[in-house]
Amino acid sequence: xxxxxxxxxxxxxxxxxxxxxxxxxxxxxxxxxxxxxxxxxxxxxxxxxxxxxxxxxxxxxxxxxxxxxxxxxxxxxxxxxxxxxxxxxxxxxxxxxxxxxxxxxxxxxxxxxxxxxxxxxxxxxxxxxxxxxxxxxxxxxxxxxxxxxxxxxxxxxxxxxxxxxxxxxxxxxxxxxxxxxxxxxxxxxxxxxxxxxxxxxxxxxxxxxxxxxxxxxxxxxxxxxxxxxxxxxxxxxxxxxxxxxxxxxxxxxxxxxxxxxxxxxxxxxxxxxxxxxxxxxxxxxxxxxxxxx
Numbered sequence: 001x002x003x004x005x006x007x008x009x010x011x012x013x014x015x016x017x018x019x020x021x022x023x024x025x026x027x028x029x030x031x032x033x034x035x036x037x038x039x040x041x042x043x044x045x046x047x048x049x050x051x052x053x054x055x056x057x058x059x060x061x062x063x064x065x066x067x068x069x070x071x072x073x074x075x076x077x078x079x080x081x082x083x084x085x086x087x088x089x090x091x092x093x094x095x096x097x098x099x100x101x102x103x104x105x106x107x108x109x110x111x112x113x114x115x116x117x118x119x120x121x122x123x124x125x126x127x128x129x130x131x132x133x134x135x136x137x138x139x140x141x142x143x144x145x146x147x148x149x150x151x152x153x154x155x156x157x158x159x160x161x162x163x164x165x166x167x168x169x170x171x172x173x174x175x176x177x178x179x180x181x182x183x184x185x186x187x188x189x190x191x192x193x194x195x196x197x198x199x200x201x202x203x204x205x206x207x208x209x210x211x212x213x214x215x216x217x218x219x220x221x222x223x224x225x226x227x228x229x230x231x232x233x234x235x236x237x238x239x240x241x242x243x244x245x246x247x248x249x250x251x252x253x254x255x256x257x258x259x260x261x262x263x264x265x266x267x268x269x270x271x272x273x274x275x276x277x278x279x280x281x282x283x284x285x286x287x288x289x290x291x292x293x
Contacts, residue, residue: 017052019120020101020193021045024057024084024093025111030064037112037237044115044234046078051107051120053078055097060086091202091211094186098201101193110187112238113140119232123190126178126232130225133195135216137184138232148185148236156182156217158264158271161251164213165275166282181228182220186212188234195224203257210250217258248275 023041028034045051056073058066058081073081082100084093098106107120123136130136140148160182186202189212199218202211216226255271258264267274 017103019048019051019105019107019124019190020098020103021048021051021054021107021109022057022094022097022101023054023109023111024059024090024097025061025065025069026059026090026093027061028065028111029062033238034111035065035068040114040237041109041111042072044117045107045109046076048115048117048120050124052103053080053101055080055082055100057082057084057093057097059084059088059093089204089207089211090186090209091206092204094211095201095204098193098196104193106191106193106196108186108189108191109234110236113187113234113236115188115234116232119188119234120190122232123229126227126229127190127192127225130180130227131223132192133199133219133222133224134192134227135184135195135219135224136190136227136229137181138188138190138234139228139230140185140188140234140236142236142239148187148239156213156220156258158255158259158268160213160258161255161271161275162278164210165248165251165279176230178227178229178231181226183213183216183226184228186215187236188232191215195219203253205253206250208246208250210254213254214257217254248272248279251275 023038023045025038028038042054042056045054056069056079058069061069069081073079080100082096084096088096094108098108105120105124109115119138123138127134127136142148199215199222201215203214206214220226249272252268252272252275255264256268259268
């Protein structure tokens, strides 16, 4: 760090964008709820004071949706569209978007999340004194105000895959201040761009979800911090129901990557069939049809 930075360097830092928002839009069709949700998400992000540019990853959307996104890019200098292959996972698509980010921070936000004004600044402030590398998450609620289980409290380990598979929600926190947690959701996640690059981004080996669990675990294992800021929030308009083998793939991979003790390694070895059995039993008890595999 320069002790006496030049005027040119100080000016460059002042002009550098603060936050680049990355939105992965996947499989949206014209006139569908998903496109309407994306429109609301974009409106909330584009008026957020700390967001200086928005990268939308166009991942397997209908031609009409892709055309509308390109029209938005032509109309606004702060919006860029990145095309991703249809088969690209969330991790791959998110990494492609982050590679185009110019801000000091990267905000990952789901296309069905409407950001509450001021949330990004509160998330950034929450990590001011935290250890690096840093990952910060915000609070997610549904349209009725019920909190989504976005933060997984406690230290993550291989056995955390069981809690996630069984949808065991963490205890509701009464404190309204920022606190360290095990993981936060990539549906509303803020990471310094330099830290994201140092961590190697999201692991492309995750076919669907849970690359966020892995990123948070790697940040903590590197001596960093995962911070949950309940004062920064967004409303999640829809909730994806990821089931079956593709869901278990991510959880089994997380168990394998996070295993440290002999017991955890033993569990990781049998994680896939164990998790499949537990999820099938849970669906049976709940009266749900078997998940597709």
